[in-house]
Each structure stands twice: as structure tokens, then as C-alpha cells.
Amino acid sequence: MNIKRINENVNNPIDIKKLNEYANAIGVLCNGEYGEVFYNENENHIFVCVGDANPFDIKSLEFFIKCAVAKDWKTQDQIKVTIEDECYPNDDGNWKKLKKV
Numbered sequence: 001m002n003i004k005r006i007n008e009n010v011n012n013p014i015d016i017k018k019l020n021e022y023a024n025a026i027g028v029l030c031n032g033e034y035g036e037v038f039y040n041e042n043e044n045h046i047f048v049c050v051g052d053a054n055p056f057d058i059k060s061l062e063f064f065i066k067c068a069v070a071k072d073w074k075t076q077d078q079i080k081v082t083i084e085d086e087c088y089p090n091d092d093g094n095w096k097k098l099k100k101v
Helices: 016-029 058-069 073-078
Strands: 034-040 045-050 080-085 095-097
Touching: 016 034, 016 045, 016 058, 045 058, 058 073, 058 080
Parallel strands: 045 080
Antiparallel strands: 034 045, 034 095
């Protein structure tokens, strides 16, 4: 998968800056065991790949990501978050891997 720049679209319900911050934090907390975040701008879909020894409660993480990265509470329902152990999203060309800082 290619790492590409994500456009800050006015109609996008996701705060890209906040998403990047969460992606970085997830990477740090997973301590090198996956912790990678991908984003599909066409579908407002966030995909998080964590290792099987990740420190998260998956349902809580899904909820907190959605709440934190939504531009406002009204747009939360437009955002899809998928969290999986040790796998990546399908490579249909629309996924962008967020860089870890």
C-alpha cells in the first residue's frame, strides 16, 4: 500500500489532524506489534490493525476513535471504524496508510 497525502475535504466528517494524532498514539501503545492505521477517504472508513497482544478493549477503542476524530457529534454516524488483529484492509487502491511520527 502506498502512503499518500490525505486531502482535508470540507465535506469530510473526519478531522484528519486528530486522526493522525490517534494513529500515532495507537502505534506507540502497540509497541511495534502492528498498531497501523489506514484511511479510506471515499468511504469515511478507518481501519486499525493491532497485534493480538494489543493493550486495548476493541469496542471501547472503536467508540473513542469515532468520537475523537469526528468533526462534530452529528457526523459520527458517517464514520466507519474497523479494528482487526494482525491483518490489513483489502488493497483496493483507496486505502492510505497514516504515517507514524
